[in-house]
Amino acid sequence: MIRKLQLLFVTLLFIFSGCSKNERTSLQSLSGNPRNAVAAFGSPVGDVVGKITVGYQGWFAANGDGSPINAWWHWTQNWGASPSATNNGIKSWPDVRDYTSTFATAWPNLNNGSTARLFSSFTDQTVNTQFSWMQQNGIDCAALQRFNPTGGEGPVRDAITAKVRTAAETYGRKFYIMYDVSGWTNMQSEIKTDWTNKMSAYTASSAYAKQNGKPVVCIWGFGFNDNNHPWSAAVCLDVINWFKNQGCYVIGGVPTHWREQVSDSRPGFLATYSAFNMLSPWMVGRIGNIGDVDNFYTNVQTPDQAYCNNNGIDYQPCVLPGDLQEHQRVHGDFMWRQFYNMVRLGAQGIYISMFDEYNEGNQIAKTAENASFIPAGSNFVTLDEDGVACSADYYLRLTGDGGKMLKGQIPLTATRPTQPIVGGGNPITPPYGSVITLKSSNNLYVSSENGQQAMNANRPAAQGWEQFTVINPGTGTNKVVLQNSGFYVCSENGTQAMNCNRTAVGPWEQFDWIDNGDGTISLRGSNGAYVSSEGGTQPMTCSRTTKGATEKFLVNQ
Incomplete structure (x- = not known):
């Protein structure tokens, strides 16, 4: 009987997605918010179910910031040399006006005459500022990226983890460890040792995310069909089950086509993927316009959600602001369409890719809003790239409204409610260069x-x-x-x-x-x-x- 009811609800999900407005209203009168009917399959609301999680890199450093790495970590190609037009590792230029501690670069001055300066994630004030942005915009949780900690980057990653815990506690946000296993040669044994000896201690923090009463951990990279993720399905399943045996709720950052096991997914991994408590398929590079968004909703994400509902797995799809340098954002309409689709789909949670990914141009953190805030002579694309002036915090505010829709605090709407400038007006700072x-x-x-x-x-x-x-x-x-x-x-x-x-x-x-x-x-x-x-x-x-x-x-x- 339970399985029959589940199949009925899944059928309603497919019907609902293709209904007219009047038909949707009729279905809502029978089942309430359609999202809530589908979400009933998943876990109860916790720190990740029913919440907005952002991927948090926290991987920027600067020469002289006091960090163990003491280099321009991730800002440049050559970390030993200052950032410049010929030594650049980022796609988007951050807005740094909220930071009190920044570091001068070798870039020319900004077009407004200010010195071109960048922040360091090792600085307490940086992490606190970024978590205060999360608080101000109702962003619930940060998934702190943790790459192979046994190499030279280990000490700085350890230090930033402690800073994230403090900031999350201070600003009432949640966080969890998200292992990115890409390129990790001895992953199977070392990930267990790292959790046991270091990371598990963080679960005692009041800010550490719990779901179903269990500390959350995510593993990103199992099953990807490339040389950087070479492990067998059995090895990956061993690691998943080990974490579950430690009492963890385990999220899988999996290939886009995990269910079909084609293209970016290795074959023979479906049982391994199904062992996760929650699945979060990767979407960066898969969509670039609103047509792509709707295509994936119909042909990939809707059957993904149905599979998860039928197999007791929570579903946490990615939502992207878009690659700014590739002109994908259309002043927020691209991102909002994803929010709309994922909420009407009935997703148990939403993962934002990413919070501070200035390297790939997919960041929601504050970004140069117009040409006056980028180095002179540079080709960084700014938030007003399509002629619509957007404040530096626009994508933080847009994410906040997406979270409200996920939680039922505002109605499901295909029309973006967020204005590019607060109040629908214009930035206090003129849009120089526009x-x-x-x-x-x-x-x-x-x-x-x-x-x-x-x-x-x-x-x-x-x-x-x-x-x-x-x-x-x-x-x-x-x-x-x-x-x-x-x-x-x-x-x-x-x-x-x-x-x-x-x-x-x-x-x-x-x-x-x-x-x-x-x-x-x-x-x-x-x-x-x-x-x-x-x-x-x-x-x-x-x-x-x-x-x-x-x-x-x-x-x-």
Whole structure:
């Protein structure tokens, strides 16, 4: 009877995923939230079931940070030399404004004039700051990556584990050890010794993740069909069962096609995979756009979930922000579609790949939001890469909203609820280096008029004359210069209508960029007056002493 009921619910899952809105509403009236009906197959809510877990590398160091490795660990190709344009190991540039302890690099200054500096994961303040971000954004748990600890990196990894425990306890987050066994020659014996002699002691921490009353440990890399993961199914099963016999709840970071055992998975591993308490198939490099997301949902993840439901296994699919350097993110829509699909699928938990993976460009941690925050002359892609301004913390906030949907705190929705900028507005820091549009309160765009006549706010569509490059004049906080077609916007000192016809920057070509806190910005000229659209009924001026509707503009709307 139990198996028949399980099969009924699995059938409902498949039906539900293809239902119309009205049909879904009818099913919900019968079974409540469809996610909850499916989740009933899995374990009860704990520290990983029903929660958001982030993969936490914690593997960055810097020369002079006091770490045992004393090198530019993971920031560079040559760890002994400073990071630079010719010695670079990362795809994305981090936003480091929240860190009080950073380290100068050999990169040129940032485009905003600041020294190009990077953080070290060995610094207490770095780990505390990153766990405070998790707390602020409702991220429940961090899976601390632990590679082969018997080599030269062992001491620094041991030290960072202790720092993670302290930060998790301080900020009320959970953490667990996630062994990445890639390239670990004597893995079968050494992983057991490492757990017994070192890592098991951390399970006494109030912050160590428990599921079903058991300490959580994850092993990533069993069954992958490459030379870096060479162990037999029997060897891997031995390790899984050993950890279970230690009283652990064991998660498997397994190949994408673990169930079919094709492509990235070795054959003959299904029984080994099925021995895990929870399965978390790898997805980095498998999807790159929303079409891919939906294809995997239908053809891979839905039958994965059904298999897990039928075999008493919890399912923790990966959700990716996307490779920023490859322009996959579409200002959060790519990531949100995955959240939506995995929640309606009924996944028992969600694993974010990754928190701080600046090397592969898949990080959700704070990242350069526009060109002013990357080294001059570099080709790092910033969060506004598709023309939509995003705050540095956007993907942390997006993850927080995904967690709320997983937990039923907000409704299941295919529409991303998270605004790229808090309040739907624009960053306090101007989007230096970006090309923007300005929309007036009349819902029309500001036009440069190609510098041939006074500027107006009367265009229904944004084309070349309605696009402005935001330049940092370097003369003060939040000062901007706006450029179109090689000419600069001029306030005319408020004595006549504004123009975009100046070939050099002086005081009249500089404006204060003001965040109004309501989703709009205002521009204030050097004369102390505000730029006004004049409602689009006459040429624009810079002569208003107060801000009303016509002195406020939407950016990139």
